[in-house]
Amino acid sequence: MAQPQPGDLYYDPYDYAIDANPHPIWKRLRDTAPVYRNEKYDFWALSRFADVLAASLDHQTFQSGRGTVLELIDKMPEPTPMIFHDPPSHTRLRKLVSRAFSPRRIAQLEDRVRGIARGYLDPQVGSGGFDYVQDFGAKLPVMVISSMLGVPEEDREQIRIWTDATLARDPGETEPTPERRELMAQLWGYFARYIRERRAEPRDDMMTDLLESEIVEPDGSTRRLSDLEVLTFIGLLSAAGNETVARLLGWSALTLEANPGERRKLVERPERIPGAVEELLRYEAPSPVQGRTLTRDVTLHGATMPEGAVVLLLTGSAGRDEREFPEPDRFDVERPIDRHVSLGFGIHFCLGASLARLEGRVALEETLARFPEWSVDREACEMIHTSTVRGWETVPIRL
C-alpha cells in the first residue's frame, strides 16, 4: 500500500533531466513521500537519512543477494561479486579481502598514490588548463588499483585505456556497443592470463594474497578461490573503485570552484582537506542509489512495501536531509560530520573507503598546492549517466 503521492512528483534514476539535478525532487520525496513508489520501473525508494541508515543496517530484511543495481536485479551471472551477496557467503568473501583494504594497509600506499597524482599534475603546471576528470580524476584510481594488484608498470597504461572504454558510455547508450564489448574482453583476457602467471609465480602483492587466501566453506572445509572468482573480485574493484573516485574528483573540481571561499580555506589550511572530502561525499554523493530487495513486508510512514519488493536507498538524498544535516544545501568544508551514508553503512560499508579517502585527500592536496584557483568551462562539462553512479565524465578547467 503506497501513500497518496502528489501527482506531479516523479523520480527514477534513469531520467537524465532528473539526474542532472535530483536535489529538488529528493527534497520533495523526503518531505512528502518518504516511502516513494515508482510504478513504471516497479521500485520503492527511501530518501530520508534515518530510513536509509536503518535499512542499510537491517541486511536481513533489506537484502543484496538478488542484486543492488535496479536493472540487474535477478540478472547477474554466477559467480556474483560480494556486493551482491548476503551473509553467510558475504561474510566469508568479505573476510577474505578485507585485510588488503584495512586502514593500516591503505595508509602504507600514500607515497605511491601521491607519486601517481604528481605524475599527472606536474605536466599541467603552466599548461593553462586541462580536463580534471579525463586527464587526472579517472586515471588516478585505475593506476592505483593496478599498482596494488602488482600489474607490471609497462602494462598499466593499457589497462587504464581498456578500463576507460568499459566505463565510458555514449549519449543514449545503455548497453555496451560491440566495440566496447571487445575492449572489455581484452581487459578480462589480460587479467585471466595474469592470474595464471601469478599462480605459477607468487609475489608480494594483492593478487598473490588473493590467490593464496583460503575460503572457509559452510561445512568447515577450506579451498582457494577459483580463477573466475578472483576475476570477479577484480571486476568489482574496477567497477566499485574506479568510476566512483573519478566522479568524486569531478565533483570536487566543480564544487570547489563554485565555492571559492571554501577552496581558499583549504589552500590556507590543507589540514582541513580530510574534512572537505567527507563534506564532498555528503554534498554530491558519487554513488547515490543502492538497491535492495525485501524478505518481508515492511511498513514505514504509513506505507507497506511488500515482501520481494525492490527498494532503492537514496544515499545521495540522505546526505541532503535537513533532519540530519543543518542547512544541507550549503557546502561547508568545516562542517562537523559524525556520519554519512555516502560510502554505505552496515555490512556492505565500502570496502575501499580508506582508499577512496586517501585518493580524495591526496588528489586535493596535490591539486591545491599547484593550482590554488581554477575556473570550470561549464558549457563543455559532460555528465555520465548510470543508475548507480552520478557525476561528470569531463570537467575542463582553466588555470
Ligand code: HEM
Ligand atoms: C568516492 C569513492 C567511493 C564511493 C562513493 C563508494 C561508495 C560505496 C557504497 C555506497 C557502497 C555500498 C554499496 C551497498 O550498500 O550496496 C560501496 C561498497 C563497496 N565499495 Fe566503494 N565507494 C568508493 C570507492 C571505492 C574504492 C576505491 C573501492 C576499491 C578499490 C571500493 C570498493 C567497494 C566494494 C568492494 C564494495 C562492496 C562491499 C561489500 O559488499 O561488502 N569502493 N562503495
